[in-house]
Amino acid sequence: MDTIAASTPTTASSVSSVSRQPSSSSVSSVADQNKSLPAGAPTSTLFEIRHTPNAGRAVFAARDIDEETLIWRSDDLTLSVLLREYRREVCGQCFGYDYGRDLDTRDKTVGFAFCSKDCQEKWKQENGSIGIEAWTAVETLVKKRSKEDSEMVDADQARPRKKEITQVWESVAAQAALIRVARQGEQQSSEGDGGAVQVTKQHKKALQKALLQKISPDVMSFCVSGLVWRYHHPDEWERVLALAVDSTPYHSSDDLCAFTRTYLHLLAILPLPLLPHVTADTLFLLSSRDSHNSFGIRSLEDGGSEFFGYGCWPAASYFNHSCGPNIEKKRTGRIWEFRAARDIEKGEELCITYLSGEERKLSRGKRMLTLKRNWGFECACERCEPRP
Numbered sequence: 001m002d003t004i005a006a007s008t009p010t011t012a013s014s015v016s017s018v019s020r021q022p023s024s025s026s027v028s029s030v031a032d033q034n035k036s037l038p039a040g041a042p043t044s045t046l047f048e049i050r051h052t053p054n055a056g057r058a059v060f061a062a063r064d065i066d067e068e069t070l071i072w073r074s075d076d077l078t079l080s081v082l083l084r085e086y087r088r089e090v091c092g093q094c095f096g097y098d099y100g101r102d103l104d105t106r107d108k109t110v111g112f113a114f115c116s117k118d119c120q121e122k123w124k125q126e127n128g129s130i131g132i133e134a135w136t137a138v139e140t141l142v143k144k145r146s147k148e149d150s151e152m153v154d155a156d157q158a159r160p161r162k163k164e165i166t167q168v169w170e171s172v173a174a175q176a177a178l179i180r181v182a183r184q185g186e187q188q189s190s191e192g193d194g195g196a197v198q199v200t201k202q203h204k205k206a207l208q209k210a211l212l213q214k215i216s217p218d219v220m221s222f223c224v225s226g227l228v229w230r231y232h233h234p235d236e237w238e239r240v241l242a243l244a245v246d247s248t249p250y251h252s253s254d255d256l257c258a259f260t261r262t263y264l265h266l267l268a269i270l271p272l273p274l275l276p277h278v279t280a281d282t283l284f285l286l287s288s289r290d291s292h293n294s295f296g297i298r299s300l301e302d303g304g305s306e307f308f309g310y311g312c313w314p315a316a317s318y319f320n321h322s323c324g325p326n327i328e329k330k331r332t333g334r335i336w337e338f339r340a341a342r343d344i345e346k347g348e349e350l351c352i353t354y355l356s357g358e359e360r361k362l363s364r365g366k367r368m369l370t371l372k373r374n375w376g377f378e379c380a381c382e383r384c385e386p387r388p
């Protein structure tokens with residue numbers, strides 16, 4: 001049985017709190033569980049979601065499951081980032097890749113390439129006219145500036161704590177308010193409205209100043225992808241909010257500042273209908289949910305050695321990690337499939353691994369460090385903490 005060493009039980013919330021030991025008395029019916037499931041959580045007769053003492057919610061087998069059984073299929077991609085360096089080689093829609101060959105169907109206006117016209121069409125449909133306008137605005141800005149601004153974030157910096165995060169977001173609030181007024185003025189003039197909003201030089205200057213700041217293209221893609229998704233799926237935001245929270249999601253102070261600068265850039269350039277969603281709150285919430293819930297998008301051939309970017313599939317984010325997982329995950333296009341890697345008994349926790357191929361071979365100590373650094377938890381799976 002795989003288990004994580006028990007400590008203080010988590011506080012009760014919408015899902016019942018139980019021990020990780022399989023126990024028939026603690027396994028309530030799937031129907032009861034489903035009543036109190038978080039928005040977007042997966043449901044099946046094969047498993048149920050329960051609280052664990054020290055690893056949040058987790059997925060448990062509701063009956064014996066044979067090896068190779070398809071446990072779950074997630075096609076609920078919300079936001080995704082395709083790193084800029086892979087934009088010519090990896091399909092913007094299905095993430096198809098042909099060993100580094102540039103794809104034939106390129107749309108330079110939005111800055112994506114596609115493996116077929118069909119994928120390009122789907123991408124357009126999903127993004128809609130507002131999304132296309134948003135990506136075009138971003139691409140125009142990035143193209144002007146990418147050479148001078150592409151930079152790597154310093155991995156050795158300390159992670160900013162909550163106080164610093166609040167301060168840095170607050171430090172851009174006044175400029176953001178000025179830019180918003182400048183953009184409202186734009187709206188008024190496009191509607192031929194004489195205007196309740198008085199746009200002054202100060203407002204216009206704030207907007208121009210934001211555009212001169214350094215840009216971070218991948219942070220921008222992350223934010224635009226989340227904002228466009230939220231715009232098109234207002235009723236599904238709950239599914240993102242329901243995910244495990246990282247209240248300190250920025251890797252470094254540079255990373256945090258890249259987000260606040262991006263906030264100002266986006267206020268200055270995105271199409272007007274998106275602006276109500278371009279708030280510090282929304283951008284922070286996207287990072288805080290993405291941080292511990294994203295799946296890496298890697299090459300499917302060659303053991304996933306190429307890291308193209310990452311994405312968030314909310315229903316797939318309820319599987320906890322084990323260094324000896326009993327569930328195998330596999331991506332096909334934009335869909336993740338989860339299958340039993342061996343026969344599983346009713347009551348066992350269903351775990352995937354969060355480690356990449358190379359990381360799985362590391363010593364216990366190094367795996368622990370990697371998980372702590374990337375995911376913020378101390379791994380106490382069966383392989384790390386063998387039971388006597």
Ligand SMILES: C[S@@+](CC[C@H](N)C(=O)[O-])C[C@H]1O[C@@H](n2cnc3c(N)ncnc32)[C@H](O)[C@@H]1O
Pocket residue numbers: 004054055056057058243244292293317318319320321322375376377378379380381
């Ligand atoms: C993708 S979420 C998994 C579902 C999550 N437990 C929840 O309640 O939503 C990843 C987070 O779950 C927790 N987690 C996953 N595997 C764990 C493990 N082996 N030990 C401790 N915590 C774990 C960590 O907080 C991690 O950041």
